[in-house]
Amino acid sequence: NAGVTQTPKFQVLKTGQSMTLQCAQDMNHNSMYWYRQDPGMGLRLIYYSASEGTTDKGEVPNGYNVSRLNKREFSLRLESAAPSQTSVYFCASSGGKVGATPLHFGNGTRLTVT
Amino acid sequence: SQKIEQNSEALNIQEGKTATLTCNYTNYSPAYLQWYRQDPGRGPVFLLLIRENEKEKRKERLKVTFDTTLKQSLFHITASQPADSATYLCAPGSGNTGKLIFGQGTTLQVKP
Numbered sequence: 001n002a003g004v005t006q007t008p009k010f011q012v013l014k015t016g017q018s019m020t021l022q023c024a025q026d027m028n029h030n031s032m033y034w035y036r037q038d039p040g041m042g043l044r045l046i047y048y049s050a051s052e053g054t055t056d057k058g059e060v061p062n063g064y065n066v067s068r069l070n071k072r073e074f075s076l077r078l079e080s081a082a083p084s085q086t087s088v089y090f091c092a093s094s095g096g097k098v099g100a101t102p103l104h105f106g107n108g109t110r111l112t113v114t
Numbered sequence: 115s116q117k118i119e120q121n122s123e124a125l126n127i128q129e130g131k132t133a134t135l136t137c138n139y140t141n142y143s144p145a146y147l148q149w150y151r152q153d154p155g156r157g158p159v160f161l162l163l164i165r166e167n168e169k170e171k172r173k174e175r176l177k178v179t180f181d182t183t184l185k186q187s188l189f190h191i192t193a194s195q196p197a198d199s200a201t202y203l204c205a206p207g208s209g210n211t212g213k214l215i216f217g218q219g220t221t222l223q224v225k226p
Contacts, residue, residue, distance in 0.1 A: 033214070035216075040122075040218065042203070042216050043158070043203065043216040045214070045215065056213075090157050090158075092157075094214075098207060098213060099145065099146045099148075099205075099207020099214055100145070100146050100163075100165075100207065101163075102163060103150075103158075103160065104160070105158050105159070106157050107155075107156055107157045108155075108156075108157055
């Protein structure tokens with residue numbers, strides 16, 4: 001029973017490099033989310049997908065793109081990484097109405113941009 | 115804009131005492147409020163959800179209150195244990211938007 005799986009767990013990039021963070025859930029949830037967590041800033045929503053085929057911006061979308069590949073998978077892409085994107089990235093999913101149902105989180109991807 | 119405030123200073127208490135954490139919000143009216151626990155190096159884990167028409171909700175040693183007039187939720191852990199040491203996050207939600215916004219979290223340290 002894996003829940004939400006994120007890959008990779010750790011990544012170091014140089015400024016200007018690109019990469020894609022992968023997220024998959026096995027709970028048949030409709031909604032998926034990408035958050036970043038920085039010291040003193042808490043969890044901030046980057047993008048979310050309320051259902052397969054839809055994506056919307058959250059609080060801090062600049063510098064990121066997302067793809068809802070299918071119901072299970074939601075990827076986050078950094079086209080040209082910047083040091084300000086050094087953070088811990090969490091993917092989450094939920095099975096019902098946002099706010100009214102719990103989010104299930106992965107264990108994060110720790111990204112360092114030098 | 116919507117704002118969520120949790121005590122940024124760590125809360126240190128003695129084992130066996132009751133820990134009380136506060137979540138205040140402004141500029142919106144959530145229909146639900148969720149609490150999560152986060153351990154170092156791990157993702158947040160859901161603990162409790164309370165609805166606006168529920169003044170109080172309990173689960174084992176946990177109790178949550180929701181005061182929509184004060185725009186505040188209190189999270190209590192009774193008979194606290196060192197294993198309760200973690201960061202606790204609140205997340206008020208309306209249920210009408212596609213997103214859930216979190217507070218910064220309060221770190222609880224329970225000393226034996």
